[in-house]
Amino acid sequence: MTGLSELLEAEPQAAVDTLQRRLRSINRIFSTQIDLASALALRGDVQGDVTDYARAEDRLEAVLNRDAANATALFNSALVAERLKLYDRALDYLRRFLNTERSDPWRREAEARVRLIESKKTVN
Numbered sequence: 001m002t003g004l005s006e007l008l009e010a011e012p013q014a015a016v017d018t019l020q021r022r023l024r025s026i027n028r029i030f031s032t033q034i035d036l037a038s039a040l041a042l043r044g045d046v047q048g049d050v051t052d053y054a055r056a057e058d059r060l061e062a063v064l065n066r067d068a069a070n071a072t073a074l075f076n077s078a079l080v081a082e083r084l085k086l087y088d089r090a091l092d093y094l095r096r097f098l099n100t101e102r103s104d105p106w107r108r109e110a111e112a113r114v115r116l117i118e119s120k121k122t123v124n
Contacts, residue, residue: 033059069100087121
């Protein structure tokens with residue numbers, strides 16, 4: 001069953017159950033993509049291989065293409081873009097993050113990163 005078919009058959013509880021399972025599955029896929037991107041970026045840090053940053057960026061972009069307001073993907077995308085010295089892109093991700101994130105500690109971290117990246121831009 002797809003959830004939609006259960007709706008059409010007037011089985012709302014079955015539809016809710018199916019759609020909730022599908023949603024959890026999608027969220028796990030997003031979470032796994034983000035975790036894999038983090039691992040790739042860390043490996044890039046350790047091994048000094050920028051292709052890992054590009055792979056991480058691809059994974060995060062896949063999440064953002066399906067969920068443009070995913071705060072974790074936005075923040076991590078900013079970190080990866082910063083490592084690639086794509087400062088304007090990093091700032092864009094951080095600004096988008098700040099438009100979605102409500103947690104004060106994460107907002108403070110993002111605001112500090114904005115200041116840091118802006119200072120890097122003026123040096124280069």
